[in-house]
Amino acid sequence: MIVADDANLHTFADALRFIGDNPGFLATKALEQLELSGAALGIALLIALPLGIALGHFHRGSSVAIGTSIVGRALPSLVLIAAFLTILGIGFVNNMVALAVLATGPILTNSFDGFDGVDRDAVEAARGMGMTRLQILRQVELPLSMPLLFTGLRIAAVTVVATAPIAAIAGGGGLGDVIVNQASYRLAGVLAASLCVMALSALVFLALLGLQALVTPKGLRRSKGAALAASPE
Amino acid sequence: MREHWHDTLEPALVQHLELTAIAIAIGFSIAFVLALIAHRVRHVEQPIGIVSALLYTIPSIALFEILVPFTGIGTGTVEIALVAYTLIILFPNILAGLQSAPPDVLEAARGMGLTRRQILTRVELPLAVPLIIGGLRVAVVSTISIATIAAFLLPKGLGYPIFLALKEPTPFKTEIYSAGALAVGLAIACDMGLVGLRHLLVPWWRTTR
Numbered sequence: 001m002i003v004a005d006d007a008n009l010h011t012f013a014d015a016l017r018f019i020g021d022n023p024g025f026l027a028t029k030a031l032e033q034l035e036l037s038g039a040a041l042g043i044a045l046l047i048a049l050p051l052g053i054a055l056g057h058f059h060r061g062s063s064v065a066i067g068t069s070i071v072g073r074a075l076p077s078l079v080l081i082a083a084f085l086t087i088l089g090i091g092f093v094n095n096m097v098a099l100a101v102l103a104t105g106p107i108l109t110n111s112f113d114g115f116d117g118v119d120r121d122a123v124e125a126a127r128g129m130g131m132t133r134l135q136i137l138r139q140v141e142l143p144l145s146m147p148l149l150f151t152g153l154r155i156a157a158v159t160v161v162a163t164a165p166i167a168a169i170a171g172g173g174g175l176g177d178v179i180v181n182q183a184s185y186r187l188a189g190v191l192a193a194s195l196c197v198m199a200l201s202a203l204v205f206l207a208l209l210g211l212q213a214l215v216t217p218k219g220l221r222r223s224k225g226a227a228l229a230a231s232p233e
Numbered sequence: 234m235r236e237h238w239h240d241t242l243e244p245a246l247v248q249h250l251e252l253t254a255i256a257i258a259i260g261f262s263i264a265f266v267l268a269l270i271a272h273r274v275r276h277v278e279q280p281i282g283i284v285s286a287l288l289y290t291i292p293s294i295a296l297f298e299i300l301v302p303f304t305g306i307g308t309g310t311v312e313i314a315l316v317a318y319t320l321i322i323l324f325p326n327i328l329a330g331l332q333s334a335p336p337d338v339l340e341a342a343r344g345m346g347l348t349r350r351q352i353l354t355r356v357e358l359p360l361a362v363p364l365i366i367g368g369l370r371v372a373v374v375s376t377i378s379i380a381t382i383a384a385f386l387l388p389k390g391l392g393y394p395i396f397l398a399l400k401e402p403t404p405f406k407t408e409i410y411s412a413g414a415l416a417v418g419l420a421i422a423c424d425m426g427l428v429g430l431r432h433l434l435v436p437w438w439r440t441t442r
Contacts, residue, residue, distance in 0.1 A: 011301075012302045073420075078381040078382060079381060161292075169396070197294070198290075
């Protein structure tokens, strides 16, 4: 837990100075964090994306998708990291697995919703035009599901990057190492690392928004506000 | 687990509920007023949507720490952060709810001579209930989850026993599992409670999934 007997607005200036004095160190830590996050996200994508697409394409297993989203949301990240730690021990693997589990929920539910929600008439029309199942999947359902696929990816990526510092109490590395170690880095360092974590997740969010804009076909671009609203179910 | 119920788990659970309840109550009130205003003054929702989505990317642990120089360490700091997150979730949902009334329904209400205020209280608000409760479900469950992170700042809530257990050379499994199970159980219980509330308030509502 952090101590703040001396905390005031000057601490904030100290934090900014800390960033100015140690850019290399913070960048290394940020890269460490991105590495962990990327690995976790990769695993989650490998598992959840094909599963969500398959379930959504065949319109099966909506209970699996809903169940995953509810359980996933109810599982606090701290609990998840701590629980896996008792099984896998301290270190990179534990944190990668815990973060991957966190990322699975949003990717699975959103890819399911995306493919399950594709207009049946569009699929019917594509079949009538003689498209094969694979062509329908790639040329009709995939582009139409793109907004939801990206929503899932964005939520998952931001969740993972934002949660990675918490993993530092389980030996995760990254900027979290600085955040949980006030004894060495003082409050200024803790704050500096917190600011970097904030910037990092905002960057990831914006990068994915940009990527989405790049890969979304022109005819499918919709208002962004709708896609960003938290889904109620 | 039973041994530690009274000295550790029960107080932690009660504190956790307190942290969550205060955050939801304040967050909901502010979000509701803001949504009513935004509902009147159109064309502000898209910028607000993007800004709030960006704000939501702020990691809770970072937000807690960054507030410290401004508000010190204490329940207040934690609540400010928790309220901020509930606001970000609730505002778009309440607004979407208020705007979910179909145009022909509004037309009919106007045709029947209802004033603007009557349309709001008798047509738009009742129709908004399902989406508002949907937002509350996400907000409550997220707040319960984020409140465990408050243990980095404050010796309170279900995160604290876990936090302490992790500091041990060989982490205490009992604390982690029991406090963790309580946090998950609390979240699921609240979620189900809100679903029950929705059935009570709007029995006609059917989710498509």
